[in-house]
Amino acid sequence: MTATLQVENLETQFPTRDGIVRAVDGVSFSVDAGEILGLVGESGSGKSITGFTILGLIDPPGRIANGSVKFKGEELTTASPERLRSLRGSRIAMIFQDPMMTLNPVLRVDTQMIETVQAHEKVSEKAARARCIETLQSVGIAAPEDRLKSYPHQFSGGMRQRIAIATALLHKPDLIIADEPTTALDVTIQGQILYEMRKLCRDTGTALIWITHDLSVVAGLADRIMVMYAGKIVETGAIDTVIERPQHPYTRGLIGSVPGAMPRGKRLFQIPGMAPAPLNLPPGCRFKARCSRADAVCDTMPELLELNPGHRARCHHPFDAKPLSPAEVVS
Amino acid sequence: MAVMSVLVFVGIYMIGDPLAILVSPEATELDREAIAKSLGLDRPMWEQYLTFVTSALQGNFGKSFVFGQPAINLILERMPATLELALIATFMSVVIGVPLGLYAGLRHETVAARAIMAGSVLGFSLPNFWVGLMLIMVFAVQLGWLPASGRGPTMEVLGIHVSFLSLTGWKYLALPALTLGLSKCALIIRLARATAREVMLMDYVKFARAKGLSEKRVIGVHILKNIMVPITTVTGLELGSLIAFAVITETIFSWPGMGKLLIDSIVHLDRPVVVAYLIVVVFLLVIISLIVDILYSVLDPRVRLGEAK
Numbered sequence: 001m002t003a004t005l006q007v008e009n010l011e012t013q014f015p016t017r018d019g020i021v022r023a024v025d026g027v028s029f030s031v032d033a034g035e036i037l038g039l040v041g042e043s044g045s046g047k048s049i050t051g052f053t054i055l056g057l058i059d060p061p062g063r064i065a066n067g068s069v070k071f072k073g074e075e076l077t078t079a080s081p082e083r084l085r086s087l088r089g090s091r092i093a094m095i096f097q098d099p100m101m102t103l104n105p106v107l108r109v110d111t112q113m114i115e116t117v118q119a120h121e122k123v124s125e126k127a128a129r130a131r132c133i134e135t136l137q138s139v140g141i142a143a144p145e146d147r148l149k150s151y152p153h154q155f156s157g158g159m160r161q162r163i164a165i166a167t168a169l170l171h172k173p174d175l176i177i178a179d180e181p182t183t184a185l186d187v188t189i190q191g192q193i194l195y196e197m198r199k200l201c202r203d204t205g206t207a208l209i210w211i212t213h214d215l216s217v218v219a220g221l222a223d224r225i226m227v228m229y230a231g232k233i234v235e236t237g238a239i240d241t242v243i244e245r246p247q248h249p250y251t252r253g254l255i256g257s258v259p260g261a262m263p264r265g266k267r268l269f270q271i272p273g274m275a276p277a278p279l280n281l282p283p284g285c286r287f288k289a290r291c292s293r294a295d296a297v298c299d300t301m302p303e304l305l306e307l308n309p310g311h312r313a314r315c316h317h318p319f320d321a322k323p324l325s326p327a328e329v330v331s
Numbered sequence: 332m333a334v335m336s337v338l339v340f341v342g343i344y345m346i347g348d349p350l351a352i353l354v355s356p357e358a359t360e361l362d363r364e365a366i367a368k369s370l371g372l373d374r375p376m377w378e379q380y381l382t383f384v385t386s387a388l389q390g391n392f393g394k395s396f397v398f399g400q401p402a403i404n405l406i407l408e409r410m411p412a413t414l415e416l417a418l419i420a421t422f423m424s425v426v427i428g429v430p431l432g433l434y435a436g437l438r439h440e441t442v443a444a445r446a447i448m449a450g451s452v453l454g455f456s457l458p459n460f461w462v463g464l465m466l467i468m469v470f471a472v473q474l475g476w477l478p479a480s481g482r483g484p485t486m487e488v489l490g491i492h493v494s495f496l497s498l499t500g501w502k503y504l505a506l507p508a509l510t511l512g513l514s515k516c517a518l519i520i521r522l523a524r525a526t527a528r529e530v531m532l533m534d535y536v537k538f539a540r541a542k543g544l545s546e547k548r549v550i551g552v553h554i555l556k557n558i559m560v561p562i563t564t565v566t567g568l569e570l571g572s573l574i575a576f577a578v579i580t581e582t583i584f585s586w587p588g589m590g591k592l593l594i595d596s597i598v599h600l601d602r603p604v605v606v607a608y609l610i611v612v613v614f615l616l617v618i619i620s621l622i623v624d625i626l627y628s629v630l631d632p633r634v635r636l637g638e639a640k
Contacts, residue, residue, distance in 0.1 A: 057540055089543030096541075101534035106556045106631055115552075116542040151632040167542060 002073045003030040004175050004207040005054065010067035012046075012053045021278045023049040025231035026067070031175065034205040036198065038222030038239065040215055040254070044275055046231040047211045048097075051177040054209075055094055056084040072174065090120040093168035097180040099161035103152035109163055110148040116170050135166040139196065158189035165193070172204060179211045194221050215258050219243055227251050230276055230286040233304060237311035247307055247318035249291045285316065293317040402607040406589055410611070412482060413581070413588030417573040419504055420512035425566055428516040432523025433558070437531060437550065439524070447520060454517025463510040463583040470506060477502050480585040507584040511577055515569050522565055526558040533557075560631050567623030571616040 012024040024046045031037045041047040052058055054069050056076060069076040071092065076084065088094075096102040104112060110129065113136075117128035129148070136144035139162045152160055161181060168176055178197070182190040198221055201208045212218055218225055219239065226236040227250065235248040246252045256269030273290040276282055284301050288294035297316045304314045398405060435444040471479035482503050530536060531554060539553045578590035585591070589608060596604035628634050 055541060057537060085543050085545065087543070088541055094538075094541040096534050096538055098534060102538040104535040104539065104553050104557070105633060106560070107552070108632075112539075115544060115548065119543045119545065119548070153633050164538070 002070075004033050004035075004072060005209075006030045006068075006070040006073075007050075007054070008068045008070070010050070010053060010069060011065040012049050012058060012062060013065045014062040016279070019279050022231050022281070023062070023278065024053060027228070027231075027233055028067075029226055029233070029236065031207040031209060033174065033207055034201055035224065036201055036208045036210060036222045038218030038225040039209055039211045039228065040213065040218055040225060041228035042213055042275060044230075044278065045228040047213075047228050048179050050228070051094065051179050051209065051211055054177060055088055055092060056081075057088075057094075086120065089116055089168075089173075090171040091173050092175045092177065093171070093173040095161075095164055095168050095176065095178045095181040098184050099157050099164055099181075100184070102164045103160055105152055108149060108151055109155075113148070113163070113167055113170065116167055120171055131170060132166070135169050136163070139163075139166045139169070140192070141166070158185050158193075161185060161189075161193065165197075169200070173206060175207045175209070176201075177209045177211070180213065182217060183212070183214070190217070197221070215243070215254055227254070230278070230281060232286060232314065234287065234315070235311075235313040236304075237308075241308070241311050245308075245311075245319075247311070247313035248287075248315045249293055249317075249319070250287050251313075252319060253290075285314075398601075398604075402601075402603040403611075405592060405604060406608055406611050409587060409589045409592050412586060413574055413577055413590060416504065416507055416511060416581070416586060416588060417570060417577055420508045420573055421515060421566060421570045423508060424512040424516035424519050424569075425562070427512075428519030429523050429555075429558075429562060432520040433527050433550070433555065435520065436524040436527025437554075439528060444524075448524070451517040451520040454513050454520075457513070459510060459514065459579050460583055462513055463507070463580055466506045466510055467583070477506055479506070482587055507580050507586050510583070511573060511580045515566075515573070518565065518569065519562060522562060523558055526561055527554060530554050530557045556630065560627065563626050563630060564623060567619050567626075571619045574615055574619075575612040 007030065008028050010024055010027045011022065014021040014023055027046070027050060029037065039047045039050065049058070049062075053064060054071075054076070056079070058064070064077050067077070071087065076087075079087075103109070110132065113132040114125060114128045117123060117131055118125075123131075132148060133144045136147065141147055141159065141162055147155075152163075155163065161184075165181070176197075182193055185193070194217065197208065197210075200206060210218060210222060222239050224237065225239050225242045227234050227242070227248065229250050235242060235246065235251045242251060243255060246255055250271070253269060253271035257271065259268060271290055276286055276289065282289060284299040285291070285294065288298040291298070295317075302314050302316045304312050306312045307318055431447050435447045438444050467479045470477045536549060536553055539549045544553075574589075577586075577588060578594055580586065581588045581590035582594060589611075593605065593608050595601075596608070
């Protein structure tokens with residue numbers, strides 16, 4: 001069976017006055033139907049750009065410099081704009097980070113949802129409206145007939161995100177790319193939405209890429225995890241393996257900085273330093289300047305090596321594949 | 332409007348003595364006094380103002396010193412011509428300005444976009460009277476396509492004389508409307524471009540694309556509806572100033588509107604007409620801003636009142 005999404009050696013670049021920014025630099029991964037992939041990284045690591053690249057929504061002058069994106073076997077990097085448009089919103093949907101900004105403030109919710117239905121299928125407005133009502137109901141919005149006639153500002157943030165999710169679900173897509181959709185929400189609502197999204201993927205076989213900077217969100221949601229740093233994948237594997245036995249020092253640092261990983265009262269772990277400037281990436285391992293284990297070998301770029309079955313890390317000095325104890329995190 | 336009436340009244344009182352112009356130099360001192368008495372100019376200023384306010388409230392703005400007709404009638408007679416000119420100039424500037432500005436905003440790095448922006452700088456900086464004269468030179472004198480002055484024959488609709496219903500009417504309208512609309516058009520181009528560049532970066536535009544909408548719908552609905560909010564505001568304000576101060580253009584093209592009347596009245600120190608004119612203009616501005624506010628709530632649901640749940 002072909003994977004729902006197969007990304008090979010993807011490179012997205014933004015030419016700027018001072019040089020080329022390699023936002024996504026040789027990223028490869030795949031997602032199967034019904035699978036949830038957590039894509040983790042800090043701001044500027046290229047995780048959101050990866051999502052937009054898949055959809056063909058990179059703002060000029062950004063461009064895909066290399067690599068391939070195959071959606072159910074179909075190459076997207078060379079597809080026509082019209083083909084991409086017909087896939088967007090119907091087969092591949094995206095949910096954005098800030099629900100306050102994703103709905104157009106001057107258009108009614110029904111306008112914004114019905115246009116999505118009609119962009120891909122020739123259906124009457126009545127049939128489209130019925131579909132919107134049904135979908136809104138499925139994401140837990142009460143009295144959808146009335147709510148459809150409202151404007152976005154009449155909804156709370158959580159409700160707006162549900163509307164955005166419902167909009168993404170209108171055509172029962174095969175792949176959903178969710179770009180930190182719960183970051184701006186209350187923790188209680190975040191929990192509900194996570195639960196519903198997980199259930200949805202299991203029930204419908206939709207593949208989900210969940211982009212986030214919050215490891216604790218992904219830990220309870222994803223099947224597999226992929227950690228990005230400065231445009232490159234540094235570690236990938238099954239969620240439990242990576243969380244319990246991280247091999248890359250960066251992943252280890254991320255886990256150590258989540259509240260709860262450390263004994264109560266102790267200072268949270270901080271990764272020293274800052275992410276490298278995207279225009280001025282150091283040769284070799286991009287994390288070496290912040291890494292306690294770095295030495296001369298790290299001046300060459302390490303490969304993404306499989307150290308245990310299904311668990312790969314890009315490091316010359318990976319940690320042992322044994323469970324992490326709190327004491328080790330600090331060392 | 333009350334404040335306005337005081338300001339205008341005092342202002343015009345200070346400017347000069349209308350008697351000096353109205354009365355011929357050969358007239359005797361007795362004649363002068365008789366005329367002053369008949370026009371009520373012999374009484375002190377505050378008394379003149381009180382008389383003015385009480386009669387103005389009854390709809391009587393006094394008689395023109397020069398024409399001997401009620402001032403308000405003189406103005407209302409000429410208002411349709413000015414309104415028509417200003418409305419058509421505004422309409423032209425929006426219809427031309429919004430698409431050009433939108434294009435310049437969306438494709439801001441193209442040569443065409445830069446040409447539009449350069450053109451808008453010209454539209455801004457060329458003085459009105461010069462543009463008017465150049466247009467007359469080219470289209471009326473050199474090419475002879477369009478008439479250089481006047482309003483030509485008008486048609487009567489509901490008792491109002493209008494030009495825009497006939498082709499000849501349009502020929503007379505074209506040059507003054509173009510002159511008047513040019514700088515407004517430049518303003519709207521710049522505004523549309525700036526807001527379009529701002530709106531196109533918003534998440535909801537990206538989300539609209541991610542929903543698979545066609546580019547036509549993303550631009551024509553999602554972006555356009557958002558940029559129309561500031562454009563409506565500015566257009567309303569500019570329409571007011573066009574109506575009030577179309578003076579120069581009307582003078583150049585001998586357009587029989589209110590602006591020309593104002594200039595003539597100021598020259599003759601025809602106080603009742605000037606005062607009545609400014610009151611009418613203030614009234615129009617109030618009406619226009621009311622209309623803009625109503626349009627605003629149609630365009631932007633967030634400013635609607637009494638709907639918050």
